[in-house]
Amino acid sequence: MSDTIDDELWSAVGDPTRRRMLDLMLAEGGGTATTLSDRLPVTRQAIAKHLHLLERVGLVHSAAAGRERRYRVDEGQLARAVAQLSTVTAAWDARLQRIKRIAEAIQREQDRQDG
Amino acid sequence: MKHASIEREIRIEAAPDVVYKVVSAPEHVREWWPDEAAYTPAPGGTGVIAFGEEKCVPLTVLEADPPKLFRFRWAYGEGEVATPENSFLVTFELIPDGAGTLLRFSETGFTEKYAEDAERAQEYDDHVNGWNHFLPRLVAYAGRLVSSA
16 A cells, blocks of 8 residues: 555655755765754754654664764665655556546547537 | 645546545445445545455545545544645546646645654655655665665
8 A cells, every 4th residue: 555654764864954865974974963063054953853763763873973973874774764755746647547437438428429 | 734735737638527426435446446345435434445355444535526526534543634744635636638638646744643753854855755866776775675685
């Protein structure tokens, strides 16, 4: 069933701030709350909260690095989240094509009866 | 919610009242989406759509304005009342286009559970246009995953 989604994982990547964080970490091979808050117009505290959430759903993993924790993206989990979103989008595309086909068939039948 | 929604537009060679029936009436919805659909297609109408024999999903109609707009919430928990926090919002907007119809579809709700984040996120909407921005960057990573697997 293509509509089954991991809601928590999806919500985690559905947020633009977290996507931007993931983007930066992918580009730079990881990051800390400090390095990320330097690059984004969000407080360090807010970034830390986002990182915590991302770690909970497995999108990032952390390791102690000096006084801070350094986070890295789990690319496998990220690919999984993306695949889920693509699947849902593709599912709606297919449904819309079916709506089009059904409506047009009904219209043709009506036109035939009227004509 | 723009950044976290699916939005599509499709032209259909059928009059809006025909398209409206197809997107709203359970007997038609069964043909393009679930295996079973049982609900009243009027505002406040609740019911279920079912996939196979195991998965039964609640649905609540919010707006039904033939032949212009049909809007419902779905995918909340059984026994719950549909809210922005627990469900997906689907909107079909129908615009007359010659003899046919322009059908606008959207599904939103993915980030409403994180309302405070969404508020904060508005600052970035100029920079980050959701998945259009993000997905291309992932292709390379996905390719690397496949090749290293």
